Amino acid sequence: MATQTERRAATQGAIIEAASRLFGDQGFTATTVDHIAAAAGIAKGAVYHHFPNKEAVFEAVFETTSEALAGEVRAAARETPDPLEAMAVGNAYYFAACAQGPRRQIILRDGPGVLGWERWREVDARYFSRMIPLTLSAAMEAGLMARQPVEPLATLILGAVTEAAMACAASDDPVRTSAETSFALNSILNGLRRTAPGAAK
Secondary structure, three states: OOOHHHHHHHHHHHHHHHHHHHHHHHHHHHOOHHHHHHHHOOOHHHHHHHOOOHHHHHHHHHHHHHHHHHHHHHHHHOOOOOHHHHHHHHHHHHHHHHOOHHHHHHHHHHHHHHHOHHHHHHHHHHHHHOHHHHHHHHHHHOOOEOOOOHHHHHHHHHHHHHHHHHHHHHOOOHHHHHHHHHHHHHHHHHHOEOOOOOOOO
16 A cells, blocks of 8 residues: 555656646646646645645756756767767757757746746756866866866856757757757867867877
8 A cells, every 4th residue: 555655756746747748738828737637637736735836836847857858968978988079969969859849848938937047047057057067177187178267167158058058949940950059069169179079189
């Protein structure tokens, strides 16, 4: 027999799963708590028992969506041992994933407005932007780029990545914008190298 904790977790999971589909398909504004309850197969009051309002449900969905995507980005980046190339690969995956579909709606279109810019940045830092200074430090340790203060450079790259992701989300042709943005970022990262990829050191 399931314990109360297990039943609570199962109900919360059902709410988040249902809300993820709705927020991803039709957006935050068009989704109501009634819609979420119906999709989860529970009473409306059960939603409010676990979440105080629709914004809290969205925040849980945003966290879950960001965590899942971050895992995919890290997996894609692990395909190459070169830190700068890994950053380029990871960001290309991020741009492509956020350029269309539910993630585009949840992470980039609704996320900043519903959560507020500061909270959005806090979650983004936990799952995505914290990887930038770590990768730059690894590239310096490997001798791929000149040693320099990491944080200012990481801040500049993060600003570029954030604006690029927003451009992908707002584009009328997000697939093309994602590809072009990935190419441009890769050019910037290669410009940081002591030598071009494959060149003699």
